[in-house]
Amino acid sequence: MKKFLKGLYIAIILLFLYLPIGVLMVLSFNESKSMSIWTGFSTRWYEEMFSNEMILDAVWNTFTIAICAAAASTVIGVLACLGISRMRSRSQKVIMAFNNIPLLNADIVTGISLMMTFLVFGISLSWGTVLLSHITFCIPYVILSVMPKIKQLSPNMYEAALDLGATPAYAFRKVILPDLMPGITSGFLLAFTMSVDDFVVTHFTRGAGINTISTLIYSQVKVGIRPTLFALSTVIFVIVLVVLVISNVVQNRKGARN
Amino acid sequence: MSRRYFASPFIVWIAAGTVIPLIMIAYYGFTDRSGAFTIENVVSIMGAEHAQALWLALLLALISTAICFVLAFPLALILKDSRLGTKGFMIFIFVLPMWMNFLLRTMAWQVILERGGIINGILTGLGLPALDIINTPAAIVLGMVYDFLPFMVLPIYNTVMKIDNSLIEAAYDLGATKGKVLRSIILPLSVPGIASGITMVFVPALTTFVISNMLGGGKINLIGNIIEQEFTTSSNWNLGSGLSLVMMIFIVLSMALLSRLDKNGEASLI
Incomplete structure (x- = not known):
């Protein structure tokens, strides 16, 4: 009985989490707009999505900005x-x-603070300002991932490499970088x-006419939801699922080997 | 060249991207359009419309944080006990939706709750009267819980998994009841995770303007909506900055309160 209740609880929460996504997926194949x-x-919403310049543009912007x-x-x-x-440790x-x-x-x-800063310094909002802003909020995440690895480095290894005749650049590439790689x-x-x-x-911080997937959805939802967005969300969900499952499997394999 | 200088691009970036922008907010918040010093923008939070938006934002953020906790804590305990698949896999399923664009997740609820949406479709199909859930504070709370639940589950799960099972067994051996073990062992040891879960739900819920806009139909204003409007439609940077300063006070207060619970910062997400 208890086991059943626990299972039921897990099932209800899973249903709560996945039902909305499931609804979008089903509706993306619905023929009418209802x-x-x-x-x-019907797959007409997928056809419409892949021929919609605005959506393709937004996807392109999202990924180029993210990679840069x-x-x-x-x-x-x-x-x-x-x-x-x-x-010094204080600094x-x-x-x-x-x-x-x-x-x-x-x-x-x-x-808003970045937007004001750009405009006050006479930088008009564009694709570039979005990129600069993204770099600003991404740097802290990189530092939080890499800093612990730096603390684990043993200084002796690097010095040993130098003593054995490695140039600093060579020692960095061969000794420090491999240890930092997981964090990076x-x-x-x-x-x-x-x-x-x-x-x-x-x-x-975006300039006029520059859309990423997120801002495109926001502006479209305001005018009225079209099923092309359901198709888009289905595609995104499937990609996220595949990528995460693969990375999880790879990680588990690595864990098993070690 | 000393290796210390490797940090220079980063320091320049912090100065230009974090420090100067914050000074901008402070500057605009305490000046009027002509640039003269004033506290009017900050004090305007007392005005009926702004005070109500702040109050409603605090209330809805508190309610959704509480609901997230009530849902997430038992879930973390069940996952700790169960042998469902491999350890990593179950938690993976629960945080997977977190990786999907949150506008799409919010839109999903808009579609479900809509007057011509699925819930009302089923209700009228059964001959029941249609419900008006969309555009109410309840819809906004639902959206917040849905969007932020994984942020509560993950840190609590991480700390609960670290609790040594032998402690729990020892308590049982010494005659503790289930309730006693929960209260005296499990709960105190999960405090760091709970604290970081609360921060990760409360702050985004308090400051959101997207969820309230999409599920509130633009009629229910939270403090985030007011600030957003000052920067987009009304272009009153001074008022928007002043209100942001007030909002930041609440963020800093809640963090100060919660960081006392999580002293070692051990429950951070990364």
Whole structure:
């Protein structure tokens, strides 16, 4: 009986979490625009989606911004970690406190403050301002992922490499970088997802006519929901599912091997 | 060249992307359109419309945080006990929706609750009267719980999993009842996770303007909606910044309160 109740509880929460996504998936194959009546199977909303310039544009913007933001914030963040670890512990603490501000602050405050800063300094809002803003809120995630790995580095290894005749650059590539790699990868991926998922900061810092997936959905929902968005969300969900399942399996394999 | 200078691009970035923008908010919040010092923007939170928006935001954020906790805590305990599949897999299922665009997740509820939506379709099909759930505070709370539940589940699950089972067994061996074990062992040891879960739900719920806009039909204003409107439609940066300063006070207060519970910061998500 108890086991049954526990199972029921898990099932109800799963239903709560997945039913809305399921509803969108089913409606994306509905022939009519109705949101409650099934009128027949059709893939017309998918065809409409793949021929909709605005949607394709938004998808392109989302991913180019995310890749650029993740790459730039990873470079800046890793360099920062290497530098910060050589500072006195007091300066380290101060810098890490500043690093945490964008993480703890509300998105809306980050968004409006960046927007005001751009405009006050005469930078008109565009694709570039979105990228700069994304780099700003991505860097802290990279630093949080890489910093613990830096702390685990043994300084002796690097010095031993130098004593054995390695140049600093060679020692860095062969000794330090491999140890940092797991942190760098997870920092990059975290930055990438944060950028893809962001709506609020993009909403305030984007130039006219620049849309990411999130801002496009927001503006479309205001005028009236069309089933093309259901098709889009189905595609996104399936991609997310596949990527996460693969990465989970790979991680479990790695864990099993170690 | 000292390695310390590797941090220079980052420090420049923090100065330009975090410090200067915050100074902007403070500057605009305490000046009027002509640039003269004033506290009017901040004090305007006392005005009927703004005070009500802040009050409603606090209330809805508190309610949804409470609901998320009530749902997530038993779930974490059940997952700790059960042998359902591999450890990582179950929690993976519960946080998976977190990775999907949250506007799409909110839109899903809009579709379900809509007057011509599925719930009302079923109700009228059964000959029952249609419900007006959309555009009410209840719909907004539902959306908040749905969007932020994984942020409560994950940190609580992480701390609950770290609790040493032998502690629990020892308590039982010494004659503790189930309730006693829950109250004296499990709950105190999960406090760090609970604290970080509460922060991760409360702050975004308090400051949201998206959920209230999509599920409130634009008629219910939370403090986030008022601030957003000052920056987009009314272009009154001074008032918007002033109100943001007030909102930030509440964020800082709630964090200060909760960080005392999670002293070691051990329950952070990353």
